[in-house]
Amino acid sequence: xxxxxxxxxxxxxxxxxxxxxxxxxxxxxxxxxxxxxxxxxxxxxxxxxxxxxxxxxxxxxxxxxxxxxxxxxxxxxxxxxxxxxxxxxxxxxxxxxxxxxxxxxxxxxxxxxxxxxxxxxxxxxxxxxxxxxxxxxxxxxxxxxxxxxxxxxxxxxxxxxxxxxxxxxxxxxxxxxxxxxxxxxxxxxxxxxxxxxxxxxxxxxxxxxxxxxxxxxxxxxxxxxxxxxxxxxxxxxxxxxxxxxxxxxxxxxxxxxxxxxxxxxxxxxxxxxxxxxxxxxxxxxxxxxxxxxxxxxxxxxxxxxxxxxxxxxxxxxxxxxxxxxxxxxxxxxxxxxxxxxxxxxxxxxxxxxxxxxxxxxxxxxxxxxxxxxxxxxxxxxxxxxxxxxxxxxxxxxxxxxxxxxxxxxxxxxxxxxxxxxxxxxxxxxxxxxxxxxxxxxxxxxxxxxxxxxxxxxxxxxxxxxxxxxxxxxxxxxxxxxxxxxxxxxxxxxxxxxxxxxxxxxxxxxxxxxxxxxxxxxxxxxxxxxxxxxxxxxxxxxxxxxxxxxxxxxxxxxxxxxxxxxxxxxxxxxxxxxxxxxxxxxxxxxxxxxxxxxxxxxxxxxxxxxxxxxxxxxxxxxxxxxxxxxxxxxxxxxxxxxxxxxxxxxxxxxxxxxxxxxxxxxxxxxxxxxxxxxxxxxxxxxxxxxxxxxxxxxxxxxxxxxxxxxxxxxxxxxxxxx
Numbered sequence: 263x264x265x266x267x268x269x270x271x272x273x274x275x276x277x278x279x280x281x282x283x284x285x286x287x288x289x290x291x292x293x294x295x296x297x298x299x300x301x302x303x304x305x306x307x308x309x310x311x312x313x314x315x316x317x318x319x320x321x322x323x324x325x326x327x328x329x330x331x332x333x334x335x336x337x338x339x340x341x342x343x344x345x346x347x348x349x350x351x352x353x354x355x356x357x358x359x360x361x362x363x364x365x366x367x368x369x370x371x372x373x374x375x376x377x378x379x380x381x382x383x384x385x386x387x388x389x390x391x392x393x394x395x396x397x398x399x400x401x402x403x404x405x406x407x408x409x410x411x412x413x414x415x416x417x418x419x420x421x422x423x424x425x426x427x428x429x430x431x432x433x434x435x436x437x438x439x440x441x442x443x444x445x446x447x448x449x450x451x452x453x454x455x456x457x458x459x460x461x462x463x464x465x466x467x468x469x470x471x472x473x474x475x476x477x478x479x480x481x482x483x484x485x486x487x488x489x490x491x492x493x494x495x496x497x498x499x500x501x502x503x504x505x506x507x508x509x510x511x512x513x514x515x516x517x518x519x520x521x522x523x524x525x526x527x528x529x530x531x532x533x534x535x536x537x538x539x540x541x542x543x544x545x546x547x548x549x550x551x552x553x554x555x556x557x558x559x560x561x562x563x564x565x566x567x568x569x570x571x572x573x574x575x576x577x578x579x580x581x582x583x584x585x586x587x588x589x590x591x592x593x594x595x596x597x598x599x600x601x602x603x604x605x606x607x608x609x610x611x612x613x614x615x616x617x618x619x620x621x622x623x624x625x626x627x628x629x630x631x632x633x634x635x636x637x638x639x640x641x642x643x644x645x646x647x648x649x650x651x652x653x654x655x656x657x658x659x660x661x662x663x664x665x666x667x668x669x670x671x672x673x674x675x676x677x678x679x680x681x682x683x684x685x686x687x688x689x690x691x692x693x694x695x696x697x698x699x700x701x702x703x704x705x706x707x708x709x710x711x712x713x714x715x716x717x718x719x720x721x722x723x724x725x726x727x728x729x730x731x732x733x734x735x736x737x738x739x740x741x742x743x744x745x746x747x748x749x750x751x752x753x754x755x756x757x758x759x760x761x762x763x764x765x766x767x768x769x770x771x772x773x774x775x776x777x778x779x780x781x782x783x784x785x786x787x788x789x790x791x792x793x794x795x796x797x798x799x800x801x802x803x804x805x806x807x808x809x810x811x812x813x814x815x816x817x818x819x820x821x822x823x824x825x826x827x828x829x830x831x832x833x834x835x836x837x838x839x840x841x842x843x844x845x846x847x848x849x850x851x852x853x854x855x856x857x858x859x860x861x862x863x864x865x866x867x868x869x870x871x872x873x874x875x876x877x878x879x880x881x882x883x884x885x886x887x888x889x890x891x892x893x894x895x896x897x898x899x900x901x902x903x904x905x906x907x908x909x910x911x912x913x914x915x916x917x918x919x920x921x922x923x924x925x926x927x928x929x930x931x932x933x934x935x936x937x938x939x940x941x942x943x944x945x946x947x948x949x950x951x952x953x954x955x956x957x958x959x960x961x962x963x964x965x966x967x968x969x970x971x972x973x974x975x976x977x978x979x980x981x982x983x
Contacts, residue, residue, distance in 0.1 A: 762918025
């Protein structure tokens with residue numbers, strides 16, 4: 263490319279400003295000469311031909327008068343340009359031909375744009391006119407004087423028409439489909455369906471101007487070059503890369519990259535970049551700047567100028583005020599700029615509002631395998647010590663984090679001076695966990711320990727098996743090699759039994775023993791009356807919970823996992839599809855799914871066959887009821903007057919009802935005791951038996967006076983009170 267000699271005439275009003283591109287220098291000079299010549303004419307008009315008065319900027323006239331005078335003084339103006347000494351000197355300057363370029367123009371330069379887009383003289387002049395206001399701050403007052411408008415300091419198409427010798431040619435530039443607008447080289451303040459407003463400012467965005475004038479300058483701060491590294495590509499990514507090698511000359515191409523949180527999509531992009539031989543820059547997250555779609559378009563234009571492709575992460579341009587389907591609508595104004603945009607997404611529905619003509623096939627970013635996670639944990643922790651291998655192996659299975667997440671956790675752990683332990687490692691991993699399940703589930707804080715759970719021996723043994731199965735899952739899956747056959751799946755169990763028999767308590771005990779977060783699924787939110795919405799809710803739920811070992815507790819599961827029905831209409835068909843989808847996701851779920859129901863017979867048999875364990879919670883017998891009565895008694899209460907044998911023998915109640923009875927009895931007894939008293943509060947049989955009667959009434963079950971035996975006097979007549 264020919265460079266500009268500093269001894270050449272200035273191309274702008276500010277003498278220190280010189281464009282590195284010779285073609286840009288020439289056309290900027292053409293713009294400044296025409297602006298100077300127009301100022302000369304304005305001086306001549308206002309001074310009446312007396313040069314003494316041409317010492318200040320021309321004063322502004324009434325716009326209507328100025329418009330009418332254009333026709334009146336047209337011939338006089340042309341004659342002035344040929345006869346006035348200064349004006350003729352400037353007119354002669356306009357006849358200078360553009361410099362000869364011996365070498366190919368530098369990619370992204372002004373000369374490269376003129377050659378690539380085959381711009382004619384008026385288009386090239388208009389581009390330079392838009393460029394002058396971005397390049398030279400001194401041009402503003404001159405433009406204002408030429409436009410006869412103190413409030414307009416940026417060029418317009420009206421100014422281009424005023425300055426150009428053949429003003430009719432400017433009409434072609436007003437078409438919004440003109441390459442200057444399509445490629446984002448010029449950006450109008452306002453557009454309509456017909457074209458560009460004559461009096462709206464036209465500017466070359468500063469990012470674009472920098473490339474046109476100084477094509478070898480540094481990247482904008484909002485773009486970062488991805489390292490050029492060779493990575494092996496799987497089949498879909500390689501096919502997309504081959505399609506990208508043929509650059510589209512007339513449109514944007516969007517490559518969706520579906521990835522999990524923390525996955526390294528840049529690795530796939532680097533592999534594609536090796537095939538396409540086109541560098542890729544990543545859009546940095548500057549939310550305040552990126553809300554401006556004009557600025558985003560200028561960055562995409564810059565990428566086209568510099569032969570770059572663009573990578574946009576999923577969280578860089580997430581619109582907080584719009585739904586997922588409209589999140590990427592900002593790409594629509596960029597359709598005519600021929601670069602490739604690698605767009606990271608979480609779900610396919612984010613692409614709904616993008617035309618299919620823009621989209622290439624979705625590339626799935628591979629998840630880290632268990633073995634890769636173990637290796638990466640060891641690398642990031644600088645730990646290959648044999649004594650810590652078990653902890654890392656367990657962590658790699660329980661937390662299915664991707665590279666970027668693992669790296670950030672390890673960086674935080676290295677800043678802690680204390681020796682790394684399993685507790686510290688797991689705590690750091692849990693702190694990183696962000697299950698934004700929203701209205702679909704509520705987190706449960708375990709209230710019970712294993713000593714609280716009272717079960718018959720058979721059920722107690724099965725409960726211990728479930729606990730042991732979760733404890734040994736890492737060893738069996740990856741030490742013994744069952745992960746491939748069983749798809750790295752976790753454990754799915756069913757807790758079946760009447761209300762109050764301990765199903766929820768058992769789930770909380772498991773959460774406590776396994777040190778796992780537990781979420782109760784709100785079926786009223788998951789099951790949606792609209793076709794297909796239940797499946798979407800379930801997918802969102804399982805996708806979020808699969809990131810880490812989690813306990814999902816489906817209470818009243820028969821509402822969601824019921825028997826499939828005979829297909830009579832579309833709703834029946836979709837209901838069956840939802841159950842089928844649920845069965846498939848349950849089999850792939852890597853955590854612990856616990857379903858609780860008191861209507862086991864209503865569950866789909868195909869579903870029951872796929873469960874790992876089914877634990878039936880029977881009504882407790884007399885010895886178990888006695889243990890429950892004793893365990894639920896508050897530890898600060900004196901229970902020496904309670905006949906536990908009588909209560910267990912006479913009232914066949916489940917544990918949940920017994921807890922309710924003791925709580926109600928405490929509420930009715932507490933009024934007579936003071937917090938300051940040194941004596942412990944005492945609970946007697948009377949309030950307990952009254953609470954028993956109330957509980958039976960609440961359950962709509964009959965209880966006779968004979969069941970209360972010698973204590974019947976406490977409840978005689980309470981219904982008449």
